[in-house]
Amino acid sequence: MNSLPAENTPTLAERAPRGSGVVELASVTKMYPGGEVAVRELDLVVPEGEFFALLGPSGSGKTSTLRMIAGFERPTVGRISLANIDVTERPPYKRDVSTVFQNYALFPHMNVRENVAYPLKMRGVSKKSIAARVREELEQVSMTGYEKRLPHQLSGGQRQRIALARALIARPKVLLLDEPLGALDLKLRESMLLVLKRLQREVGITFIYVTHDQGEALAMSDRLAVMNKGSVEQVGTPTEIYERPATSFAAGFVGKTNLFHCTLQSPRLARAEAILMQLDADVRAERFTASIRPNTIVVGEQSRTLENRYSGSVVDVLFLGHEREIIVEVNGRRLNAFAPGPGTGKQDVIGIGDQIEIGWHPSAAVIVEETGTWET
Amino acid sequence: MGNIGADMMEAGIPTAADSLWTRLRHVGRRTAAVLPMLAWVILLVLIPNLFLLFYSLWQNNIGTVAHVWNVENYRTLYGSQVFQILIRRTFLIAVVSAGIATLVAYPVAYIVVRKFGRFKTTAAILILVPLWFGYLMRVFAWRIILGQQGVLNSFLNSIGLTHGPSGAFLYNTPSVIMTLTYVIIPYVFLSTYAALDRVPRYLYEASSDSGASAWATFRHVVWPLTRPGVVVGFAIGFALAFGDYITPALVGGLSGTMLGSIVLQAFGTADDWPLGAAIGMTIIATGLLFLALMALFTRLEAPIE
Numbered sequence: 292m293n294s295l296p297a298e299n300t301p302t303l304a305e306r307a308p309r310g311s312g313v314v315e316l317a318s319v320t321k322m323y324p325g326g327e328v329a330v331r332e333l334d335l336v337v338p339e340g341e342f343f344a345l346l347g348p349s350g351s352g353k354t355s356t357l358r359m360i361a362g363f364e365r366p367t368v369g370r371i372s373l374a375n376i377d378v379t380e381r382p383p384y385k386r387d388v389s390t391v392f393q394n395y396a397l398f399p400h401m402n403v404r405e406n407v408a409y410p411l412k413m414r415g416v417s418k419k420s421i422a423a424r425v426r427e428e429l430e431q432v433s434m435t436g437y438e439k440r441l442p443h444q445l446s447g448g449q450r451q452r453i454a455l456a457r458a459l460i461a462r463p464k465v466l467l468l469d470e471p472l473g474a475l476d477l478k479l480r481e482s483m484l485l486v487l488k489r490l491q492r493e494v495g496i497t498f499i500y501v502t503h504d505q506g507e508a509l510a511m512s513d514r515l516a517v518m519n520k521g522s523v524e525q526v527g528t529p530t531e532i533y534e535r536p537a538t539s540f541a542a543g544f545v546g547k548t549n550l551f552h553c554t555l556q557s558p559r560l561a562r563a564e565a566i567l568m569q570l571d572a573d574v575r576a577e578r579f580t581a582s583i584r585p586n587t588i589v590v591g592e593q594s595r596t597l598e599n600r601y602s603g604s605v606v607d608v609l610f611l612g613h614e615r616e617i618i619v620e621v622n623g624r625r626l627n628a629f630a631p632g633p634g635t636g637k638q639d640v641i642g643i644g645d646q647i648e649i650g651w652h653p654s655a656a657v658i659v660e661e662t663g664t665w666e667t
Numbered sequence: 668m669g670n671i672g673a674d675m676m677e678a679g680i681p682t683a684a685d686s687l688w689t690r691l692r693h694v695g696r697r698t699a700a701v702l703p704m705l706a707w708v709i710l711l712v713l714i715p716n717l718f719l720l721f722y723s724l725w726q727n728n729i730g731t732v733a734h735v736w737n738v739e740n741y742r743t744l745y746g747s748q749v750f751q752i753l754i755r756r757t758f759l760i761a762v763v764s765a766g767i768a769t770l771v772a773y774p775v776a777y778i779v780v781r782k783f784g785r786f787k788t789t790a791a792i793l794i795l796v797p798l799w800f801g802y803l804m805r806v807f808a809w810r811i812i813l814g815q816q817g818v819l820n821s822f823l824n825s826i827g828l829t830h831g832p833s834g835a836f837l838y839n840t841p842s843v844i845m846t847l848t849y850v851i852i853p854y855v856f857l858s859t860y861a862a863l864d865r866v867p868r869y870l871y872e873a874s875s876d877s878g879a880s881a882w883a884t885f886r887h888v889v890w891p892l893t894r895p896g897v898v899v900g901f902a903i904g905f906a907l908a909f910g911d912y913i914t915p916a917l918v919g920g921l922s923g924t925m926l927g928s929i930v931l932q933a934f935g936t937a938d939d940w941p942l943g944a945a946i947g948m949t950i951i952a953t954g955l956l957f958l959a960l961m962a963l964f965t966r967l968e969a970p971i972e
Contacts, residue, residue, distance in 0.1 A: 363872050383875040396873035400891045409887070410877035461878065 312336035313497050314360060314465055319369030321355050321521075329355040331521040333369070337465075337499060342491050344500045344508040347518030348544070353501045356518070357467050360499065361390045374464055384413075388465040389458035393473055395450045397442040403429070403453055404438040410461040428456040431490065448479045452486070459494060466491075468500045472507065484511060505545050509533065517541045533584075539659045542582035549588075549626050551581045551656070559653070565622035569598045571653035576661035587655035588628035590617060590641075594650030605645045617641060619649055716951070722944035730938045740945035750929075754949070757909060757926040760840065764847035765855070765904030771848070772855035773897055777889075780863040781871075791860055798853050806917045809846045813837040813918065838920025846918050847908045854907065855900035862896020863889070895965040902961040909957075910950050926950055 314337040321330040330352040337343045345353040358364040359371060362383035370379050378386050389410070397406050404425055411421045429435050432452035442450055451471060458466055471487070472480045488511060491498050502508050508515045509529040517524045517532060517540070525537040529545075536542035539550050551563035555577050559570045563581070570581075594600050603621035615630045628649055630641060641647060723740055726733040744750050779790045797805055812818045815832040823829040836842060866889055874884040912927030919925065926946060933943030 361872075361876060363875075383872065384878045384880055388876075390873070390876045392869055392873060394869060396867075396869040398870060398873070398888055400888075409874075409879075413878040413883055457877065 313339040313374050314499065315372045315375075316356070316360070317370045317372075319356070319359060319366045319371060321352070321359060321364060322367040328521055330359070330366075333521075333523060335516065335523065335526070337497060339464075339497055340495050342488075342498045342500065342511055342513045344502060344512035344515035345518055346502060346505060346508040346515050346545070348503055350520075351518040352521040353503075353518045354469060355521075357390075357469055357499065357501050360465070361388055361467050362386050387463050388467055389461065389463040390467045390469065391451075391454050391458045391471045393469045393471065395442075395454040397450055397453060397457070399442055401441075402438065403434065403440050403442075403445075406442065406453055407456045407460055409457060414461060424460055428460045431459070431493075432456045432486065447475055448483065451475065451483060455487075455490065459490070459496070462494070463496065465497045465499060468498060470502055471500075472502075472504075480507075487511065509545065517544060519544070535657055536582055536659050539580045539582065542657070542659050547585050547627055549583045549585065550659075551583065552578070553581055554578050561656075564624060566601070566624055568651075568656060569653045570656055570658075572658065574658055574661065578661075579658050580660040581656040582659045583626075583651055583655050583657070585616065585627040585629050588626065588649055588651050590619075590628050590630040590647060590649050592648065594648050597650035598653055599655075600648060600650030602646060602648050605641055605643055605647055607643060608641055615641070617647075619647065621649070719944050719947055719951075722941050723948045725941045727939045727941045732940055740941050744942070744945055744949070750946075753924065753926055753929065754953075756840070756924075758953070760844055760847065760925060761905050761908035764844045764851055764908045765901050767844070767848045768851040768855045768904050769859075769897060769901045772852050772900065773859045776856050776860040776863050777885075780860065787864075791856075794856055795853050802850070803913060803917075805850060806846055806914050809842070809849065809918055810837065813842055813845075837918055839922045840919075842918045842920075843915055843923040843925070846914045847911060850911075850914065851904035851907055854903050858896050858900030858903060859893065862893040862899075865896075866892050898961050898964045902958050905957060905961075906954050909954055 312335075314335070316333050316335040319330060319333045319335075320328065322328050333352075333356060335356075345356060347353045355364060359366050360373075362378070362381060362385075366379065370377055372378060373387060398409065401409070407425050407428055408421050411424060416424075425438075426435070429438070432455055434449065434452050434456065437445070437449065437453075442453070445453065454471075468487075472483050475483060484507065487498075487500075500508070500511060512529060514526065514528050515532065516526045519540045525532055525541040527535075527537075532541060532545050536545065536548070542548045543550060551561075551566070551568070553561035553563045553568075555574055556562050556567070558573060561568055561570055561574070561579075561581065568581075589597060601621045603619040603626070605617060606620050606625060607618040609616040609618075610632070612632060614632045617628050617630050619626050619628060626649070722732065724736050724738065726735045726737060726739060775794065776791075779787050779794070783790045810817070813836040814820070815834050815837070817836070819836055820829070820832050823833075824831070870888055870892075871884055874888045875881075879887065910927050911925065912931045915923050915925040915928045916931070919928070926949070930943050930946045930950070933939045933946060937943075
């Protein structure tokens with residue numbers, strides 16, 4: 292249970308063959324009374340002990356998916372099982388999952404101790420062991436000494452910790468987190484990210500984490516599912532999704548990218564409007580979409596040795612601290628690229644209107660879609 | 668520390684540095700804001716009740732009021748056997764009808780809030796529809812139901828349970844309790860509905876998520892959060908019933924007479940305003956005392972966000 296593989300090991304997906312997940316969704320569809328489809332034919336397997344993120348914009352169905360796993364919503368079609376038991380028809384209180392709500396949902400009339408003790412009390416645990424467990428759990432989230440406080444006397448970050456303690460105290464098989472950091476300010480988010488990550492390692496429970504923040508999802512999860520319009524676009528480790536996005540949506544939503552709608556000119560040569568580029572893979576389709584990450588674009592003289600090189604004029608320069616984001620116009624097409632920040636001694640001054648050279652290696656272009664039509 | 672003064676000035680709170688004139692203006696503005704409400708309370712609540720109090724301390728002189736200050740009215744009243752029976756009966760009727768109304772209205776409000784989804788407002792309005800009809804009409808309806816030629820009698824006759832019209836359903840304490848309960852239900856519903864509607868869905872979900880059944884959720888989460896609304900509803904119902912005189916007059920008969928009935932008599936046929944005022948004062952005092960007692964149970968430990 293605690294044998295979590297180190298981060299960035301892409302073997303996790305392989306270790307999770309179909310049927311061994313602690314959470315499994317089989318062709319789940321959720322349709323609301325208005326006829327609006329929130330989730331469409333979703334298949335998902337989350338293995339035990341994994342930190343799994345559901346990433347997507349609002350309306351992508353990620354929260355509906357979470358609510359169906361928790362049991363607050365019933366799927367219109369499809370089955371949900373937890374630890375190989377079909378729970379589709381079970382109410383939330385008969386499922387071994389806990390939820391950390393976006394607004395924490397602490398009971399306003401109960402103090403911290405009563406809130407945290409609640410799940411154990413509902414399970415009929417003896418008063419004595421409840422007291423001990425509450426003490427332990429409050430220690431876990433560094434909230435010892437706040438037992439007598441009421442929720443409205445706590446700050447956002449403190450409520451968050453209590454909500455976590457309450458959700459974890461009964462040691463559920465799965466912990467569901469619904470944008471748990473959404474209401475916190477940046478500083479607090481960063482420290483809570485670390486708290487969450489540490490807790491997950493320590494208790495070894497499967498976490499399913501819903502967020503629209505790609506940075507959070509990439510930083511936290513062992514694997515993630517990118518969702519869009521009720522369907523999963525891609526499932527994989529953060530590295531896989533970042534380096535090999537499967538769809539143009541996944542490429543655009545996870546990190547920045549430059550998307551090119553290409554037509555094949557000859558094998559390994561593509562044209563996107565006025566830009567010709569070499570590829571290092573055979574493409575079967577006549578028309579396809581390629582993604583080139585800004586960080587794979589080389590800026591300046593070093594680009595001269597590359598197969599794909601162009602010259603363009605600088606439209607804008609954004610100073611990001613450790614690096615600069617440069618927007619370059621090449622043959623009428625604007626591209627995003629990164630250049631080292633000033634003071635690193637690697638780069639000349641780049642100003643708006645300058646003519647510069649950029650380029651990329653053929654392998655930098657990832658084919659994300661081989662379709663006849665492009666969404667524009 | 669240094670800019671507390673500046674903060675206060677920004678907040679419009681006068682500081683020592685302000686001139687007397689500024690401070691006076693500030694006080695004036697604040698007073699002007701509460702003046703209409705104050706006038707309302709003084710004119711419509713305080714003065715009429717003070718008059719009532721004065722009347723109860725004056726004396727009846729064969730139909731006219733003699734402005735002699737004494738407590739004779741109260742002495743006669745509390746010494747009277749009839750009055751003691753009446754006050755006990757009135758209290759009992761009010762508590763029982765408000766109690767039954769609460770037991771009916773609260774579960775109904777719970778079902779409306781929890782199960783009616785987007786139709787809950789429609790359902791709530793339908794339940795409140797009786798309030799649009801006149802009070803007299805609502806009470807009179809019960810005479811039509813319970814009377815000797817009434818709906819209940821003809822129904823029981825038609826199924827052969829009784830033979831001939833029975834007068835047992837009207838003109839007694841139970842018929843008063845039944846009618847008052849019916850009259851009170853919408854008010855209690857209103858109060859409990861508002862309380863239940865304030866409990867957000869996510870608290871039910873969080874409780875269920877923590878392993879609590881629907882009953883456990885009700886007992887540990889919903890009831891503690893809505894109890895004040897239930898108590899307020901019960902108290903409103905009690906106050907309505909305790910001073911009522913229409914219901915006992917229409918469906919009460921002799922054994923259904925309440926305090927309100929004799930207030931009506933004192934101000935009407937008996938033409939003894941001071942005595943009527945004394946009974947009125949008693950009703951108001953009892954009502955206030957009861958409400959104060961109820962207020963002890965309305966304290967909510969924490970706000971719902």
